[in-house]
Amino acid sequence: MAAVASRTAGLLRLRAAGAERRWCGPRCAGLVQGFLPPGGEGAAQKRRVAHFTFQPDPESLQYGQTQKMNLFQSITSALDNSLAKDPTAVIFGEDVAFGGVFRCTVGLRDKYGKDRVFNTPLCEQGIVGFGIGIAVTGATAIAEIQFADYIFPAFDQIVNEAAKYRYRSGDLFNCGSLTIRAPWGCVGHGALYHSQSPEAFFAHCPGIKVVIPRSPFQAKGLLLSCIEDKNPCIFFEPKILYRAAVEQVPVEPYKIPLSQAEVIQEGSDVTLVAWGTQVHVIREVASMAREKLGVSCEIIDLRTIVPWDVDTVCKSVVKTGRLLISHEAPLTGGFASEISSTVQTYLGEYPRRHCTGTPCSEKRV
Amino acid sequence: MRKMLAAVSRVLAGAAQKPASRVLIASRNFANDATFEIKRCDLHRLEEGPPVTTVLTREDGLKYYRMMQTVRRMELKADQLYKQKIIRGFCHLCDGQEACCVGLEAGINPTDHLITAYRAHGFTFTRGLPVRTILAELTGRRGGCAKGKGGSMHMYAKNFYGGNGIVGAQVPLGAGIALACKYNGKDEVCLTLYGDGAANQGQIFEAYNMAALWKLPCIFICENNRYGMGTSVERAAASTDYYKRGDFIPGLRVDGMDILCVREATKFAAAYCRSGKGPILMELQTYRYHGHSMSDPGVSYRTREEIQEVRSKSDPIMLLKDRMVNSNLASVEELKEIDVEVRKEIEDAAQFATADPEPPLEELGYHIYSSDPPFEVRGANQWIKFKSVS
Numbered sequence: 242m243a244a245v246a247s248r249t250a251g252l253l254r255l256r257a258a259g260a261e262r263r264w265c266g267p268r269c270a271g272l273v274q275g276f277l278p279p280g281g282e283g284a285a286q287k288r289r290v291a292h293f294t295f296q297p298d299p300e301s302l303q304y305g306q307t308q309k310m311n312l313f314q315s316i317t318s319a320l321d322n323s324l325a326k327d328p329t330a331v332i333f334g335e336d337v338a339f340g341g342v343f344r345c346t347v348g349l350r351d352k353y354g355k356d357r358v359f360n361t362p363l364c365e366q367g368i369v370g371f372g373i374g375i376a377v378t379g380a381t382a383i384a385e386i387q388f389a390d391y392i393f394p395a396f397d398q399i400v401n402e403a404a405k406y407r408y409r410s411g412d413l414f415n416c417g418s419l420t421i422r423a424p425w426g427c428v429g430h431g432a433l434y435h436s437q438s439p440e441a442f443f444a445h446c447p448g449i450k451v452v453i454p455r456s457p458f459q460a461k462g463l464l465l466s467c468i469e470d471k472n473p474c475i476f477f478e479p480k481i482l483y484r485a486a487v488e489q490v491p492v493e494p495y496k497i498p499l500s501q502a503e504v505i506q507e508g509s510d511v512t513l514v515a516w517g518t519q520v521h522v523i524r525e526v527a528s529m530a531r532e533k534l535g536v537s538c539e540i541i542d543l544r545t546i547v548p549w550d551v552d553t554v555c556k557s558v559v560k561t562g563r564l565l566i567s568h569e570a571p572l573t574g575g576f577a578s579e580i581s582s583t584v585q586t587y588l589g590e591y592p593r594r595h596c597t598g599t600p601c602s603e604k605r606v
Numbered sequence: 607m608r609k610m611l612a613a614v615s616r617v618l619a620g621a622a623q624k625p626a627s628r629v630l631i632a633s634r635n636f637a638n639d640a641t642f643e644i645k646r647c648d649l650h651r652l653e654e655g656p657p658v659t660t661v662l663t664r665e666d667g668l669k670y671y672r673m674m675q676t677v678r679r680m681e682l683k684a685d686q687l688y689k690q691k692i693i694r695g696f697c698h699l700c701d702g703q704e705a706c707c708v709g710l711e712a713g714i715n716p717t718d719h720l721i722t723a724y725r726a727h728g729f730t731f732t733r734g735l736p737v738r739t740i741l742a743e744l745t746g747r748r749g750g751c752a753k754g755k756g757g758s759m760h761m762y763a764k765n766f767y768g769g770n771g772i773v774g775a776q777v778p779l780g781a782g783i784a785l786a787c788k789y790n791g792k793d794e795v796c797l798t799l800y801g802d803g804a805a806n807q808g809q810i811f812e813a814y815n816m817a818a819l820w821k822l823p824c825i826f827i828c829e830n831n832r833y834g835m836g837t838s839v840e841r842a843a844a845s846t847d848y849y850k851r852g853d854f855i856p857g858l859r860v861d862g863m864d865i866l867c868v869r870e871a872t873k874f875a876a877a878y879c880r881s882g883k884g885p886i887l888m889e890l891q892t893y894r895y896h897g898h899s900m901s902d903p904g905v906s907y908r909t910r911e912e913i914q915e916v917r918s919k920s921d922p923i924m925l926l927k928d929r930m931v932n933s934n935l936a937s938v939e940e941l942k943e944i945d946v947e948v949r950k951e952i953e954d955a956a957q958f959a960t961a962d963p964e965p966p967l968e969e970l971g972y973h974i975y976s977s978d979p980p981f982e983v984r985g986a987n988q989w990i991k992f993k994s995v996s
Contacts, residue, residue: 572984
């Protein structure tokens, strides 16, 4: 709770800044882990476990019958729909055949055959390169990288080959039917190499799309959009939500548009922007702010990191006058800086904060 | 009768510091050494391989037995501590592969270098760190070898470069260390280990090429335990002859469950590298009893019968023990005594690892950059600033 309390206090300072519209104070860091301030509660430094509560969205009945699914089941459902609809679709990656280390591909090999759901050896650069090749011929390639932390051997293939294919061939060729899926974000015990959030590295590259869902319902719709989108997409799945997030998800396929942020709660005093797991943390902060400080927060889930929905965020900041962006990834060069500077370019100076992770935040529990 | 009693009591009194059993054992005649036959290694681009017989001295035998038993018990203790949630995070155990770490160490000098992937507890021990620092590192305490900040996958020691989480990434590093060895001209070699899963990573082949091109004293070692996490080698590799995968680099395939075989092969490979002929590749055929990590039961991709079969027929500690006992290098009781001592040592180490305090929070920001003077790092909330000292 200390984490949430510190963020609330940060908001308090924001409110105190009032209408001065000045950049003020140190940036507050309110990641899922909180440390007590020195001098508070006996100055005994305690560690806290990663904390958030998944908040499901109300059931959406516009897409037909729904079923209770957690995040990995909603991913399986999306992949199932894709393979059923598109005869050229193939799924490959490390250990996907038996169902995957997070059970996202359970049952698909039995249903669609070993020619369409198959394992690759341990070679991320090879997996993505191979996927680009499949996509260039027109087939739909859904590649899985086992953890986002391992995506870096494939970075060259993504940035230099996939992202630039259409441009450099003058639209003669493209690998738009490539989608790369990877588990993303902190999980509590992941330490250096099972917790990373590398979306900012890819945001720097035109030609690809980066999408991060916050819930099973969002995940299925966004993944189906990524698969059908005619640009190479990277779909990061918050691994801590695989089991923790349970919602009613439509069984039939449906799409959620890319590059559209969602205002999940309207408010008038401050705009809070987040994506992935952090949306749930922010929701909790918003309700605490309303109870304790009487602050009305507008919450935006960015959903697509790049190309991102500048209009929705700017319209919201025009309304509220204040912006707070929160993400798990480290502060320097994190995507919050991009959002922040873009909004400033269009709207001028305004009070803003980035609440982000630190290099040391991926601590073993 | 009285004289005999007096004589016995003199002996016992004289040997008062040793337990009576030790006196009895010392009085038995053991052989000083024995010659054993070992399996011939398969060779690739080599005219000759390591010898097929080797001499094991009693002293060495007891040393290897103790080391292997220590690694085994340490891994089993780590398993126990993990299940009690005293060790958290990731934990990759190497029981079953003791002959690899002890055998490799037996074939090289302490001044040689070694780098491996994440199944590194055994190597951390054989490279010279005491068990208590290893267990304390696993439990994340300040007595640990990486001060409690590294954990299972990030243990380091002198001339031991870890302990690396990203599969295959340590191999080009090993080639680089070998370059430094050659440059420094001290006749040192670098053992660069990786697994059968990592053998399919592209950067390994880049390292092969550089090492061969510049004739680096690098021994590439593929620890083939038949499974890359849950994928068997046949399903991951077009060629499971890992010792041939270096193509232009000569290779040998070694029985990794026989410590003497590993030792001889390592000596051979080290001599090859030290003579300036360039890199060499060794495939150690070994087996791990545990799953890939503590979150893998290890039986969904292989049968319990298979694990049991390896345990009963090829267990490295059992093989060494049988050899020593059958050639009169040691007695069963003596080896049992070593077992008891090792168990006690591990218990003490586990006690230490459980009781030692965690590293202080002030150290959270240390060693991010090398910096003088120390600089400030923002902590996880706006009031906490860590000093980054390095």
